[in-house]
Amino acid sequence: MIRLACYLTLAITGTTPRAINKASACLLLAMALSITNAQAELIWHWQDPFSPQEKTRLKHWVSKTAAAVEQTVAPYPFDVHVYFHRMAGKGEPVPWANTRRRPNQAIHFHVDPSYSLQQFLKDWTAPHELSHLLIPYVGQDYSWFAEGFASYLQYRVMHTLGVLTPEQVSQKTHAKISQAQDNYIYHKIPFHYAAQILRESKQYPVYYWGGAAFFQSLDARLQREQSSLVAVLKDYLACCRLQAKNLSNLVATLDRLAPAQVFAPALQAATTEAGFPLWE
Ligand SMILES: [Zn+2]
Known part of the structure; x- marks a missing residue:
């Protein structure tokens, strides 16, 4: 609506200095609007019966966490579909969760x-799950990359939530x-190949946190360039997340946004150099 009004202002008043001022104001307003629009809407789906009180509590939990992800990194440029299923008696509040990327970005x-x-x-x-959505699906072979990414960011989000100190x-x-x-024993093969074994043998902590070591090292490298993983991700979410296709596109884009080419060489090392990812 605001964009339409701006077009009309220009069309009616022509290009006098006043009209140009008005147009600039319109442009600023439109930019503000598009930034507002970039905030994710959370779309709720109840797959099992939940009481009104339970629904309120669950919505509050996920809304607060999604806001913490957006505050820690950047706003999602899409709506997030949130599905709830009941799973009681497992001794924890969230025994299982996973993301889906089609037809919508969903958890x-x-x-x-x-x-x-x-x-x-x-x-x-x-x-963890909400962090996954910051980057596109990178394929099963590189799920260590996705798990490492989400694991590396999850505690930072929990700090924003106020439940962990720095x-x-x-x-x-x-x-x-x-x-x-x-606990890592595959010292003679690159982590990328060891990760497939770790996944198949359900050694999830080594698999997730080996991937997180990869991101810890990348972040340290970027910080030496006066940047950070989060700084690069902020730009990525703002410009390019919606065009994201796959891992190679993601890595090339992150390298373009970073002050130095760090993502592609790190990924190359993880697939060619033997051992646990080097970290600091
Ligand atoms: Zn995960």
Whole structure:
């Protein structure tokens, strides 16, 4: 609507200085509008019966977490479809969750709604799943890349949520990666190939946090260039996320936005150099 009004203003008043001022104001307004539009709408889907109170609590939990992801990194340029399934009796608020990318960007949460809002907010699953959506699906062979990415970001989002201090973020990230490295046994093959074995043998912590080591190292490298992983992602979400197709497109775009070419060489190393990803 605002864009249409701007066109009309220009068409009616011509190109006098006043009209040009008006046009500039319109442009600013349109930019503000498009930024507002970039904020994700969360679309709720209830796959099982939930009471009104449970629905309120679950919506509050995911809304707050999605806002924390957008505050930590950048607004999603699309709506996010959120599906809830009941899964009680597993001893945790979110026993299972996964993302789907077609036909919409979606997350399926399998939840035990008997837990409190605070218990949901202290769980890492929603920060992890919502972080996944910041980049496109990269294919099963490179799911270590996707899992490492989401694992590396999840504690940062939990800091924004107010449930972890910055010290706890560093401490927990360091502890998880160290533990993964200690439990890693495939020293003679590149991590990319070891990751397939880790996935098939369900050694998920080594698989996830080995991938996170890859991103920790990338972030450290970018910080030496006065940038950071989050800084590059901010630009990526703003310009290019909607055009994203696959891993090679993603990596090339991130390298174009970064102050130095770091993503492609790091990925090359993970597929050609033997051992656990080097991290700092
Ligand atoms: Zn994941």
